[in-house]
Structure formats: C-alpha cells, structure tokens
Amino acid sequence: MEPADCIFCKIVKGEIPCAKVYEDGQVLAFLDIAPVTPGHVLVIPKAHHADLFALPDSLGAALLAAQKRVGRAVMAAVGASGLNVQQNNAASAGQVVFHAHYHLIPRREGDGLRLWPGTPYADAAGMAAVAAAVREALASLE
Template sequence: MIDTDCIFCKIIRGDIPCAKIFETPSVLAFLDIAPVRPGHALVIPKAHHPALWDLPDEDGRDLLAALKIVGRAVVQATGAGGCNVVMNNGAPAGQLVAHAHFHVIPRVRDDGLELWPGTPYADPQAMSRLAEAIRSRI
C-alpha cells in the first residue's frame, strides 16, 4: 500500500530523489536530509504503515534484517564507535512522517548528543500497578 501524500512513499516511487544506500523488494534505506550526524540514515518499509505496530510481521522481519545490514555499514563507513537505532511512533513521540521508519544515527564518544534523562518511580507501588496495567493489555 502506498499513501499518495506521504513524503516517504513519494521517495519510494522515485518522485522525490534520495541518497539511496540500500534497497530490497520490501525495504529502502537512504541518508536523512537533515542529519543529526553525518551518516544518519533512515530505514523504511516500502509498504505504507504509520507505526511499528501497524507493520505486518513479515514486513517487520524484512525491516529488521535491513536495519542490521544498514546499521553495520553506517558505523563502518563513518568510523563511529556505535549507533543509536531510534523509532518514533506517533506525533507526541516526535514522529514527523507518519510512515514507519528507523533512524540509524552514528555515534562517537563525546559527540555532544544526549539521551533522555531517566527518572525513578517515586512510589514502587505505582511501578507495580503500571506493570500490571500493561500486562493486562498484552
């Protein structure tokens, strides 16, 4: 399925150019046009699915296999010591394009990028209650 208004679907169709780095029949990977660091890549399914949980299992397997290949290549090509693999799901989480996609961001020590701060639960019972609420929905 393709969404005619989706910028990633337009890239997949070839309507918008990209710096393609990897492609299979079901996955496309290309460099981000506004990278956090040089080598920042996007790995996307060719079928339009808004978020991770909308992906059929087969597409998810293909996406993960491509992510491993692309991540390894980005780290090697940039000389990075590692990478962050990030997926934002939903606008409140920072997803700007409603087409499932992973960011592969190469990292080097002391590059100035910060991860989000962790905050312990103030009440251990609150953590237990939330864990139960989540388990009940699985």
C-alpha cells in the same frame, strides 16, 4: 493504500530523489536530510504503513535484517563506535512523516548527544503498578 502526499512513498517511487544507501524488494534505506549526526540513515518499508502498529509482522525480519546490515555499514563508513535505533509512533512521540521508519543514528564516545533524560520511578510500588497495568493491557489484547 498510500496517501497521495506521503513523502516516503514518493521517494520509493523515484518521484523525489534521495541519497540511497540500500535497497531490496521490501526495504529502502537512505540518508536523512537533516541528520542528527553524519551518517544518520532512515530505513523504511517500501509499502506504506503509517507506523509500527500498522506494520505487518511479516515485514519484521526484513526490516531488522536491513537495520543490522546498514547499521554496521554506517558505523564503519563514518567511524562510529555505537548506533542508536529509534522509531517514533504518532505526533506526540515525535513522528513527523506518517510512514513507518527507523532512524539509525551513528554515535561516538563523548559526542554530547543525549536522546532522553531518564527519571526513576518514585518507589517500587509505583513501578509495580505500571507493570501490572501493562500486563493487564496485554491480557486484554489476547
């Protein structure tokens, strides 16, 4: 069930306008109103799902196919040489609209945009400990 105040659900229903670039039976893609770079597109499932973890696996192929198709078109349209695909889950990860969505951000060599600073693990043992913890968590989900 969708929340009454979900802006993306309102866009899907046509209650709020958008600069639509792609639509099929399950997916809608439109320009972000506050783009990181010109051509920044949001790809969303039409059905309301709060985040990646709420998305049914059955939507995966449709969302990926739309990202690939729209991503290629955006790059061609704006002359980009690369594309970032970003998806945020939960407020602490930067999610602002709690309807699953993917950002397609066109990039150019030397555009100065840095999305995240990488920090290496202090040592191999620390990296191995995190890998072991993730494997343990995966095993507990099975």
